[in-house]
Amino acid sequence: MASRDRNPNVASELRAKVMDARGNPVDGEEVTFTIDNDTIINVGESTPDGIPYLGEVEGQNKTSVVTSDGSATTKFHPGSFAKPDAKKVASSKGNVTVWATWGDVREPIELTWVNYPYLSVETFVSNDKISVNSTDEHMTNTTYVTIRVKGDGYAMQPDPIDAVLVIDRSGSMKWNITEDNGTSNERMEAAKDAASTFINQMNSTSDRVGLVSFSSTARRDVSLTNNKAILESKANGLIPSGATNMRQAFYEAISHLDSKGRSEAVKAVILMSDGDWNHHGSPLAHGIGLRGWTWSGNTITHNYYEYYGTLDGGTLTSGQIDVPIVKNGWGEDGSYDYVNEYVKSYYLNGESTNQNMSNYAIAKNTSLYTITFAFEPDEEIRTAMRILANSTGGFYEHAGDGEQLTSIYKRIAGELKNEASVDTNMTVFQNVEVNGTPIAAYTIFDYKHEDHKSTTIHGWVNNTTGDYPNIPPFKTINQTEGWKQDKRLHFNISTIQLGQTWETTFRLVVNAS
Template sequence: MNQWMYAYLAIGLLLLAAPAGALVPDTITIETDSGWVTAGGSDTATLTVQVSNSVSGNTSFRGVAVDFAANNTYGSISPAHVVTDVSGKATAVFTPGTTSGTAAITATAVHGDLGEPLTGSVDQQVDHAAPYLVKNIWYSPEVTVGQTTTIAVRVVDRYGNPVDSRREASLSTTPESIRFTVGSPAGFVVGASCEDKVSVPVDAEGNATAVLRVDTAAGENLVWIQPPAPVKSEYISILSVADGVPFRIAQAVDPASASVRANGEEMVSFIYTLYDEHDNPVAGQGLRVDALVRRGDRPEELQSALLHSNSQGQVMITYGPEDSVGVATITATAKENASVSVSQEVSFTSTEPVNMLLSASPQSMPSRDVKADSLAQLRAKVMDIKGNPVAGEEVTFEIVSNTSTPYNQTRDQALETTSATTDDNGYAVVGFYPGAFTTDRKAPGWDATATGTATVRATWGDVTRDIVLTWKNYPYLSVETEVSPETVAVNETVDVTIRLRGDGWALQPDPIDVVLVIDRSGSMSKTDVSPTRMAAAKAAASTFIGKMDPARDRVGLVSFSSTTTVNNALGDSFAAVNASLNSLQANGATQLRRGIYEAILMQKSNLDRPGVIKAVVVMSDGDWNYDGSPVGHGMGYPENSSSAYTFSGSNLEPNNYRYYDGLGGSLQRNSGSNYWRCYDGEFTNQNMSRFASDNGVKLYTITFAYSPGPTVNQTMRILATSTGGFYEHATSSGELTNIYERIAGELKTEAGVDTRMDISFDNVEVNSAPVPGNQVFDYVYAQPDSTRIYSYFSHNGSNITDPYARDDRQSWAGASPCLHFNIGTVHLHQVWETTFRLNVTKPGNINVFGSGSTISFNGGEETLPLPDTFITAVEGLMNLGMTSRTISVELDQPPLPAGQDAFSDSVPLSWNITYNGTCDIDEALAYSGDGGLSWTVFLMKTIPHDEMGGNTWKKDSTSLDASNLLPGDYLIRVVASALDTPEAMDTISTPVRIGDTSGAFIRIG
């Protein structure tokens, strides 16, 4: 064989020895010789593909077809189709486009022996080109003073690619940065080394973000932004605005005294300035202003308003003018910080005095012989023209006439003093003492119904007023009247209250004669009640004595054990009774029957006092075991019988009793016996309940501390209930005291009078002239306030009747309006009260009750006139209170020119302003072409307040020059402001289109 033959044979053997798979490519890889290329640049990257077999490592795959593919956004590959050389490689060139980013390049190999094509890929990074311009600046144009905000800047290359840090991050080199420098002295960039400048590298998205802390003073913060060269620097302005939480309030008041006259013209003005913690005036903050108003006798009023500070941090209000004197406390509190508050008291004082009214309370009173401290108050009220009280005016008083004929008056009526000065309520007050009548029934001129009168004159300047006062020595009710308010505007309402009191001198409790019967048997020394039963009984009885009145009541004391002692006869020396009570000692048996008998006998032996209430209060702590049954049950044994019965002294004996002479009951002697017995005593006065009833005595029975059996319970109950009293059992000292107090209350029966009140409005005095009431008042039904009626006890506040309202419109109807009240019986300490509401329809000084208005009582035998009760009604009474100013603006939607869908030369604008203040109005109009992110002011003007012509509404107009504006959609707004209001703003609801926006435009300046 020749040399070539051996060579072919060797190759054949090798081929026969290699596995079949090692001859087929199964792997493809692709690489770039440059990880980064530049967008739009001349640099390229060579892409190399290697086809190989992963098992044998064979790469000798010549002629394999390879296709390249890439997103042509980032660049192109040439050639796109190649064939591998003898080493299994193929190359192509990637040329970048103008877009930066990551180009994903794939290479696909196709070989005849392959079932599926082989694919490989590589990422080709395309970097941005050189910085070209600032594309975006994101920032908040307004930031609360002292707060931080972010500023983000994006720089792009000439192709619009962000200048980012991707290449530098992969190569661990320094990316481009943007320097931020703050021009304002107090603002600074957070993290800056010098607190005024910092260089911030761009991030992977191409943004450089700095944090700015704005100035603590309101105003402009200039920030100089220096991008990488050759991009030129830019300035932005961020306003630090004072709109934070208020930290303090400054208050200015005009006049500084905060006191003006109530003349319907003068007012007090307030300017509140809200400051933040940096002492900047804060705009747009809520301020709650409350006015607590007190005008004489009117109920307190609370006015409130929530206002907002204007651009200068101010809130302005006025209080007044007013026609009524009074005081208002004005309190201003920051809505967002309740600790920030300030108060000021405002006073409205009266004008010059012009009139005087005279009244008396009471106008009818008891004479001094029956009520030594009887006194009336004469009240002269000096007023200005609006009915306001005037202080500091001197009024003199004199009695100009009097009569007590034909009665015997032993003490003259008199004035406490002859002059007085009006107080803050306009009243000059002096006391009037009525006369006194003889109490000697035998004296000439004595009369049980004596009456005296006097006319008292009050003089102020050249104004005089007279009033007639009456005093009597017979029963009466006291009557009080009041009106609220005393000064009203015509066609306002007044509440009239009439109050009857059961406190006249004749309405006193009936006198009480009471005998206390106290058990002092041995069992009273027991300590099951602390400290002893005896001590508890003494304390309870002493409490009862304290409820009595020694000027009217009498108390006696009887005690019993094995014997009965009359310790104190009925008398008014309560100290003596208490001394005897405290000296009692516990010992012996229980002679209950005898104790009750002696007490009733004491009541019987005393001469009756007119209207006296007689009572016996019995207290025992055990079963009777001496003298037997108190009700005379069973057999009675006379004490002096030759064979008298001996009581056990220790055991209850319910079926026998000691017979007392003189109380009735038949004594019989059985045949062959020598002693007498009574078999029917229970049905006579031997029964203590009958003995008490026949002598007008109430029995109150109490068992104490032990457990009484059925016989004792039944007997004690019969004794009490059959005489008008009650029986109670007490287990403790507290219960015992409560029972004694209850008995004391029941004994205080109270005398009353049958009362009726008729109020006539036939003739109502207006400026001293009679006028039909239906020309002065209208009745107002306003449930539950009119007609409101109720009654209660003044000494303990408990209701007799709950308040209720009735409708008196029917009674008021007709030519003679009137109100009728059937009051019934009025007791001591009882107060009956009605309040009704009237609408005042006529101006003047009005005496509310007509001349025919009376209160009758004692079955109509006695009458009492209603006292003079005045109100002052004024035409056009003004009480304006607290007011604030408001401004609003409404911008009309501009109408498009006929047949057009956009404005070309100008945009016509009109708006309405509504304003109720007193300052000039500032207007500002602006447009925005970016949807409201930024605004350009194109008109500022001021409307002097005089131009409003006294109106609160004005129409204004202008036009926006659109000839120099880029085509697009624009918003337009108007802002109106005044010093005494927060600003008002309105924006058109739909953007207006300016110019043709369908194509591209180049503006040549």
């Protein structure tokens, strides 16, 4: 976050949750937040001139809050720095640990504030004293210079997130995870835990999450909100029963993001299901579109789908076709006979229109993330899930157990946050100071290439859950020719993303002349 000198009104909300053994929020519990002043660390060129505090009273380092809807919240105000000296740039960072205490339970959170907007640059040398002709065995005419560029400025914040969690609450979600039977509710409980993990990865100041659940029909349980307690309470209240209407679930979630999502936000739908769709047909609108049809609650169909009139698209047709007719009535025993009969209206070519949920998501600037859970989906289902996700910028994964499911939700949360970046170039160097006098660097130093040591480039990230396609692997490049041309070292660093570090090391030798 920004330091207080950069934004006097900056504050973050700290939230502690208290839940019972079943995951239900507990009200009326006192939680104490405490700033550990002994952990305050300030680094950089600027002098600290203000310490962090809690609540509304400057200087307060301890506050107690009673839980409401299972949450206790307080404001954290960061420290501040004095204006840097002349010829210095703002490049300072502060850090502190805040503890939340409830009874005998004590948990820490580390908080950081900075006074620069985008990038910080750190430099290190292997030898800070070098000589040309010294006979001292401890002296050398060589030094290795390391430059480290970090994307950790306060303005490098991810775009806000509007995400809808879409959770299967069909009858099979009451089954055991490892077998397609049982009444343990293991699948449903694992889904609730994973959803809670995702919700709590979000920033309650800037991000919003909605909840859609589906069985025979889809419903919106919670509209987009930053109230984590309401989201978790509604998710914990889901009860498994009925069929699997995946198509309508996608439609409901995408439509909600279209009508209530923010134009500046990253929009995403995360759908998790433990079974094949068996109601409203293919989410990809593959095959024949039918309106107001009776759908089996037991049998998957890949070649028919419920046509949604609000989306239009497709070619209106009439005539003699094979259509699925539910035998033995709707319900758990229902399945299809395919009967050739005259149909007054059906639709062809819907797959290339917004009837296809991947096309609909693309049109609404929404990424789809798809997860199959517990059961082993057939290849047609996997293929459809991949198409839905990959075509919209998301991904498909299968989770065999609850731990894998939670891990996938964490990965998605990290990927959605990985949006802030800045394009970067660097040139070193022009002048060095000798006895206080600036002198052209090339008159003092020569660049030297050395395999695996100069010039090396690599990068890494602190947040390993995100998708970082631009992280350079470790490599060595030879900059001798560039040095000969203009006596400078040029680096096209390209994109530095939030949380990313880029580093180079090169060798300099004192010019004997």
